[in-house]
Amino acid sequence: MREDDAFRAATMYYLQDQTMDVIARTLGVSRSTVSRLIKSARDDGMVRISLRPPSSTGSQLGHRLAATFGIKAHVVSVRESASEVHRLEQVAMVAAGLISEWFSSDMVLGVAWGTTVAAISRHLKSSPSRGSVVVQLNGAANTYASGVTYASDLIAAIAAAFDSTMYHFPVPAFFDYPETKRLMWRERSVQRVLEMQRRVDVALFGVGALSAEVPSHVYSSGYLDDAEIASLVDDRVVGDVCTVFLRGDGSFRDIEINARATGPTPRELRTIKRRVCVVVGEAKGHALLGALRARVVTDLITDETTARYVLGLLRGAPGSPAGGRLGP
Amino acid sequence: MREDDAFRAATMYYLQDQTMDVIARTLGVSRSTVSRLIKSARDDGMVRISLRPPSSTGSQLGHRLAATFGIKAHVVSVRESASEVHRLEQVAMVAAGLISEWFSSDMVLGVAWGTTVAAISRHLKSSPSRGSVVVQLNGAANTYASGVTYASDLIAAIAAAFDSTMYHFPVPAFFDYPETKRLMWRERSVQRVLEMQRRVDVALFGVGALSAEVPSHVYSSGYLDDAEIASLVDDRVVGDVCTVFLRGDGSFRDIEINARATGPTPRELRTIKRRVCVVVGEAKGHALLGALRARVVTDLITDETTARYVLGLLRGAPGSPAGGRLGP
DNA sequence: AATCATCGTGCACGAATGTGCAACGCCGCT
């Protein structure tokens, strides 16, 4: 009843360009109610708005990223003065919309967990599909990390939006002993998840930065101890993708901890058709660069500031693009 | 430049839920300009808004039509007091949106010409495709009919919206002599069009009503003379689809003029996957009923009043649903 | 039966948006 009114109101508003006043009279309710009906139609994912980017031109930033790394780049504009959380929120909204466009019935969506993906999940509108699956890409056990919802809640929220079956991955982010991992990987409960991971059509993940400034919660929430972090620094690790660590050049071999990590390696990730990476924050610049060089990304969603920073890294001094190239 | 700003503005507005004021500051222009940028983004078809109808419920009218005739029905709500031209305008907006959804690259769209289709063409936003074709379904020569744009302009406008190749059908709506038609049908220029018509994926047409009240321009614009119209009445014709005449029960055999008409017969139409019929006006009720019974429609787009009227025809007295069933 | 919680509604006001108008800049022409 109410849902049906919402549909009628939304149709008249968005498709027939009627004012809410006219709609109110047609439906025999007050104008306020129409406003609320239309809002509910939006919130329930009944209204889908998508934008076709102008064909010829494009943001310089986006094109340069696309050309340099052979990916599709979606560079989101955000008010200059915005805080980083605000920027993340904005980018997450756009990302949520794009994911909804790309993911539909009978597909498998693989998701990593982290602040970025959590932000996206908050902005997903319901867009039910049939026969689709959402599968967790890397373990997290039940540890609660500051400000981040449980990984299981995250998966559940995403699966709910798409009306998908969900596959949790009930293992810790990192094993303490490689042996345990090897044994667990033989368990059928784990095999079931791994098998589903191999069938992923769209992967969604962020990157974690090892940089001290704004450490990703992987590094700050007790998943790794000091000795392990020191070992990462020794290995010239700049960050991680799905809890697999990468160096600035995109390599990831011979990093001890990776043998105990639970996420798919870049090698495994690359077998997935569409790999959507969402990143906000200059602090993640080097990590993102590593991910791009590891070719784990097919679609990058970020904001202008981060995009500019990463492109700057390519020409400036490795440590700081701002300080790059002082003289001729 | 401007197109790119429009895209940025539209993204921030529709996807990131920013106010125009914030967008204005981000882009460094005035708020009014942002309003205009967003409007231009909409007008240029850069913004696509689609609605997912509520799954379970549905307008009674739409469901009854769907159930009765085995079609998909899209019943548009319009303010009660609206004039018929206004109702047509509203329905045409919705129809334009749906056609844009259904028609895309590498498809062939067949269109009839008439006031209804003309109204739809006015509301089509540009949504470029590649390799698509728009082909005229029935002849019209160059006659100019009151208030109706040339059929060729109509086709051109539709083809422009989709960036399609267009195939005109340069023959009169009706031949005077069946013989001429037979000979013309052998011409390669005509064959080329007929061949393309056979490849149509989506057909778009209205219905013409023979009813005296608001005669479709096929009947009032000199295409047919008085004797011919009298003969149609004798044959119990109620209207036409693509200039092929139908009786109330959907039959169309042994109607002399059909042998001289240039549009596809219902039989030929039915080979097309998606056949979109757009109808507004009670006067067209009987004609629409005939079309539905002839099974030439897979998707009907109409307004509530017309829908109610047609459903009324099924139970009321054939001539007038309002006067049906006076006693118990 | 009385009470309370919850939800939906309309009202009214402030916020956001659309648009006529005048000023400005940019070309092309005389």
Added chain:
DNA sequence: AGCGGCGTTGCACATTCGTGCACGATGATT
């Protein structure tokens, strides 16, 4: 150079929209 048309911009005002609040209906609980 001067001039006039054309398109774009910002301003100011009118319209349209969003939302806190209070009211009334409904239904569950005591």
